[in-house]
Amino acid sequence: MKALVVVIMFLFLLYLSNSIAFTQAKQTMSGTVKNGETGEALIGAAVVVKELSGVGVVSNAYGFYSLTLSRGTYTILVQYLGFKTASDTIVLDRDRIENFNLFSQPIKIGEVVVSGERTNANVTSTEVSAKKLEIDEIKSIPVLLGEKDILKTIQLLPGIQSAGEGGTGFxxxxxxxDQNLIVLDEAPVYNSSHLLGFLSVFNSDAIKDVKVITGGIPAEYGGRLSSVLDIRTNDGNDKEFGGTGGIGLLASRLTLEGPIVRDEGSFIVSGRRTYADLFLKLSKDTLINRASLYFYDLNAKANYSLGQKDRMFxxxxxxxxxxxxxxxxxxxxGNTTGTLRWNHIFGDHLFSNTSFIxxxxxxxxxVGSGTSEFQITSGIRDLNFKMDFQYFTNSQSTIKFGVNSVYHTFLPGTVTAGxxxxxNSLTIENRYALESSAYFSHELDxxxxxxxxxxxRxxxxxxxxxxxxxxxxxxxSVVDTATYRSRDFIKTYSNLEPRISANVLLNETSSIKASYTRTTQYLHLLSNSTTSNPSDLWVPSSNNVKPQLADQYDVGYFRNFNDNQFEASFELYYKNMxxxxxYKNGADFLLNQNVEALLLYGRGWSYGAELLVRKKFGQVTGWVGYTLSKTEEQFDQINNGQAFPARQDRTHDVSVVVIYDYNSVWNFSASWVYNTGNAVTFPSGGYxxxxxxxxxxxxxxxxGYRMPAYHRLDLSATWKLGPRSNLNFSLYNAYDRMNAYSINFRQDPNNLSKAQAVQTTFFPIIPSVTYNFNF
Amino acid sequence: MNTKRNYLLRIIFVLTFFSIIWFLSGCQQVVSIDLNTANPRIVVEGNIKDQPGPYSVVLSTTGSYFDTTLATPPISHAQVSITDDLGNRDTLKEVISGTYQSSTLIGASGRTYTLSVKTDGKEYMATSSMPTKVFIDSLYALSRHGLDGESGYDIYVIFKDPPELGNYYRINARSSAVIPADSIDGRRYRLFTDKLTNGNVMTERIRAGRNVNVGDTITIELRSIDKATYDYFHTLSDILSSDRSPTSLSPANPNSNISGDALGYFAAYTIDSKQIVLR
Incomplete structure (x- = not known):
């Protein structure tokens, strides 16, 4: 109800500001920025007015822009990295729809950089700790076993750390x-890993755009404390049929895309499957050849335009x-998600997206067989309704607002006996929750x-x-039991989450930004492991479990050099949680009606400095990132109530990424990471x-102790066999550093009167090769 | 060109093959780590069975983890007594340094025992209840051929869980031919509860490995333990390296039923044992 009031309030506001705009004799141009070759909408393209310095807008997640100016004739430039800048003279004597098609520009060796054509969005935007990764970067950076993976590539950015070697957790x-909001085309993803955390569920062939936000989280995102990873998938080529694919050591992939009706709608289907288990079929052993060991994923998407104002996905x-x-x-x-989205443009200022997810x-x-056989099932289901509006008041002001409501069903566990x-069969009671939110934000010069x-929010x-x-x-121990009927409200929490960020432009190439955000998290992940596990349990806030809260303060200096060829940023943050x-010692969450009795509550804080120097284009690209930080937690029942370093505390974290386009046949890349070892508990005695x-x-x-420092060099070379295929060779851990995955303490099995520390290394030097093609 | 392609394919094949081998095998090595040594703490270990005594309580102190002999100093001259819920009290005598023995106490199912240890001006207390005795119905053994080609025996232990929820068990398996005798399946014992099997006839499987042979006599011991004892051994197994996964959470000392900052446990339990000869 409150949400509805907010929406009505805003529609009224819009009406007001619309009339004001009208009285000032302004006109609006709006439209979509697309890739001219494939018809894919371009996210974050800059639409700027050549005659008016600093006036411009950025296309949104669906490629839409709207620019309101006084009547006149303007030269409009549309810029997007890796694409030729489009330029058009627009006579703005009435409201106009202007769509732009950009064409890719292969970066040539020794290319002369044309001044003013490169975007300096990182300096001018109010986004503080938001980083965008280009898909080409993700595809060139070496990873374990050659499986390109965005969740591993983002771990190379400052402020983001790997939660375990080879893993996708961060x-x-x-x-x-569990404090990272991972959104795939507007839909939150609960378990983002395959193969017990070694690979993410995101097939990089299907991905168009990746944005990761660790500070200054805008009001449109909520529900998690620490970061947002917003992933947008390709819409599919609406000009011609095509496909891409690859054969790797672990998995093979195939993507098919094409128009439904040329320039009106398109589809894309992208699949991936591991195939190691196919070799099991060759075994003569009847147990082994019936065994299975695989994962697959399938992304399917279709979109269709219903005129200039409406688009369905x-x-x-x-x-x-x-x-x-x-x-x-x-x-x-596994995960299954389905999304139905409707883009509608009201007038030429107001963009809306409505999603059912x-x-x-x-x-x-x-587990077991015969007399000891039983099956455990568990999960979480969401029904999600979301409306987001973006109102382009004028070139100096954009308003976003929206509502979201999610009905969660938690299925903690059911045992079915063979x-x-x-x-015995057993069912742990389901839990139900309604999570709603309304937000608005206003960006203003x-x-x-x-x-x-x-x-x-x-x-x-x-x-x-x-x-x-x-x-x-x-x-x-249980002291009281209350029984509730269907749709009774058992416990309700509400929070106001202010989000504010500011940008002071010092000159064309440098700025100072600052932000404050409060975030709330109502769902909590319980896990018996330091890595992502399929059996990890999501639980709602309740009478026993309070929502997690975080306040983050962030200030940064942003500077571009050499015609925006180099981007540099230095940021300081403080976060209080x-x-x-x-968990209590020995807590077991599996099939336990009383998991809430096993929890301990405390607080945490983290502060640090992050430095990033990034070269965005040229023959050699890449970045150097460094983070100096400290993260501590305090729980009354842990460590005698004394604060202790959190597991995610890493004093130093360095990453260096270099991508070298040597010539039209070879491309090389390397990445090197170094970080302080994890904070761990080692024995301080024995008995x-x-x-x-x-x-x-x-x-x-x-x-109280530290693992040895972690460092590793990965190398990759891509050999273009022709315009439509390439071979990628990669070498993980090139200098074969014996990084410690874990250190265990035990009695020496060969001499029981001695104790020893044993280090396990999972990933020594590992070569791999992948064949990629498109047609 | 053709031979060049073939050569390339061979390289790819070899690289693939070795990548998979590498990937599957974690490499272990002994490393040297500097550890602090905490101030010594008292370790109490007391057991009462439903079998004739004497029962013993062992007192010692902690030492450094990399102790040269892994033998820690005993605590002598402590006052140790056990009282049952009928008011019978037995003062234990130190028979060898740090080991105290009962003289009159008789362990019985259904009784609750309270241990008191006084040393160095401090008193440590613990209580444990001896549960209802559960008997093994029968044992049988089947030979097994495992996934890795290793052969051995699966020994099945059959017993009836009592109707009320909240039974805790520990099974030990010993072989006449294996030293140390209590590790025929690489684990020293199995712990389990009737959480999912309350009131049923249970069949627990013990997997005996390559160190058992035809003709060996296997002794299976079924202990009924109380919840505190289960919690202690359950949380103890979490920190023993043979059971510890590399992705486990922060380790902590086992949940002890002894008051104060003492380590160890005091457990009253019943034992039923049966033997089987492998054939």
Whole structure:
């Protein structure tokens, strides 16, 4: 209801500002910026007025722009990195629809940089800690086993750290693995990994645009504390049919795309599957040849224009991992999402997107056989409705507002016994919740050179019946049980989340930016592991579990050099987090009705400095990033109440990425990373249990030790066999550094009167090759 | 050109093959790590069974993790007593340095025992209840051929779980021919509860590895333990390296039922054992 009031209020405001604009005899040009070759909408293209310095807008996530100017004749330049700048003379004597098609510009060796044609958006925008990765960069940077992966590539940016070697989990500015909002075409993704975390669910062939935000998170994003990873997939070529594909060591991929009706609508289908298990079929052993070990994913999307003002999108993602060894175990999990979107342009100022999203994550685990067989299933389902509006008031002012409502169903776990099994069937009660929000934000040039973006997000979360709700004492015993009926409101939380950022332009090439954001998180991930696991459990806020809150302050100096060829930024941040969750010793979340009794609550804080120098174009591109930071947590029941370094605390974190377009046949790239070892708990003593005849480690402080420093060099070379195919060779961990994945302490098996520390290394030097093609 | 292509394909094949081999094998090495040594703390270890005593309580202190002999100093001259819920009290005598033995106490199912240890001006207390005894119905063994080609035996332990929820078990398996005798399946014991199997006839499988042979006698011991003892051994297994996954959360000392900052446990439990000869 409140959300509706906000919407009505805004429509009224819009009406007002529209009439004001009209009285000043201004005219509006609006339209879409597209790739002229494929018809893909270009996100973040700069539409600028040559005659008016500093006047311009940026195309939105659907390529739409709207620019309101006084009547007159203007030269409009449309710029996008890697594309030839489009230039057009527009006589703005009435409102006009102007669509732009940009054509790619292969970067030639020794190219002369034309001054003023390169965007300096990173200096001029109010986005503070937002970084965009170009898909070409993602495709050139070497990764483990040659499987290009955005979740691994973003870990090379400052402020973002890998949560475990070879894995897709990441920490943003001292935040936990579950504090990252990962959105795929407007739909939140709950489990973003395949193969127990070694590969992400995002097939890079299907991806158009990736933006990662670690500070100054705009009001349109909410629900997670620490970062936003906004991934947009390709719409499909609306000019001609085509395909791309690749054969790698781990998986093969194929993408097909083409027009439904030329220039009106297009489709794209992109699939990927591992094939190692196909070799199992060759085995004569009847157990092995019935075993399965694979994952697949499929992205499908279609869009169609219904005239100049309306565009419909329907898209789906289906992914599944399957491990099965007959008679012993079976484990499969995956995400399914479906999205229906409708873009509508009201007049020529107001862009709207309405989305219906369904999302389903689940896993199923079959354990044992015969008399001991049982199956565990668990998951989370969402029904999501979202409306977002973007109002281009004039070239100095843009307003965004919207509403979002998600109905969550949590299925914590069901055990189904096999027909001859001695196991009992058991169901842990489902939980239901309604998570709603309304936001607005206004980006405004206050005076020339000073721009602010202020906004507010109101979030409302209710745990709904039916269900039995427990209260616990200190020791975790149930002291009270309350029974609720269907649609009863059990517990409601609401929060106002102010978001503000400002940019003071010092000159054309440098600026100072600052931001403050408050973020709230109502869903919490419980995990028995430091990496992403399919059986990790999402739980809602409740009478026992409070929403997590974070306040972040951020200030940065941004400077471009050499006609925007080099971008540099230096940022400082401080983040304070409340109601963080940790676990009691020995907590087991599987099939436990009382998981909330196993939780501990505390607070955390993180601060640091981040330096990034990036070369955006030329024969050699890449970046150097450095982060100096500290992250600590404090829980009354952990470490005697003393603050301790969080697992995600990394003092130093360095990454260097170099991409070298040597000639039209060879492309080389290298990346090097260095970081301080993780904060870990090692024993500070030992004792003997006589009856056990064992030496037991004694622990005194949480995370009081450090793993050895981690560093690694990866190399990659791409050999273009022709215009339509290439071979990519990569070398992971090129100098074969024995990085410690874990260090365990034990009695020496060869001499039980000695203790030893044993380091496990998972990833020594690993070469790989991938064949890629398109047609 | 053709031979060049073939050569290339061969290289690709070899690289692929070795990549997969490398990927699947984590490499382990012993490393040297500097560890602090915490101030010594008391370690208490007490067991009472439903079998005739004497029962013993062992007291020692912690030392440095990389102790040269892994033998920590015993605590002598402590006052150790065990009282049951009928009011019977037994003062334990130190028989060898750090080991205290009962004389009159008789362990029985259904009784609750309280341990008191006084040393160095401090008192440490613990209680444990001896659960209802659960008997093994029968054992049988089947030979097995595993995924990795390793052969061995699966030994099945059959018993009936009592109707009420909240039974905790520990199974130890020993072989006449294996030293150390209690590690025939690479794990020293199995811990489990009746959370998913309450009131049912249970079949627990013990996987015996390559160190058992035809003709060996296997002794299976089924212990009924209380919840605190289960919690202790469950959280103990979390920190012992043989069971520890590289992605485990921060380790912590096991959940002890002893008051104060003492380490260790005090457990009252029942034992039923049966033997089987492999054939």
């Amino acid at each position: 920490y943003a500015r001292g935040g936990g693995i 329907i898209s789906g993602y289906f992914g599944r991992d399957n491990f099965n060894y007959p008679g012993t175990f079976g484990f499969n999990w 369904i999302s389903d994550y689940g896993y199923s685990n079959v 027909s001859t099994s001695f196991t 206050i005076v020339s050179g000073i721009k602010i973006n202020y906004g507010l 109101y979030s409302l979360f209710s745990l709904l019946g039916p269900g039995h709700i427990y209260s616990y004492d200190e020791s975790g 409340q109601n963080l969750i940790d 003997r249990l006589e009856a056990e005849n064992r030496w037991i480690p004694l622990y005194t402080e949480r995370n």
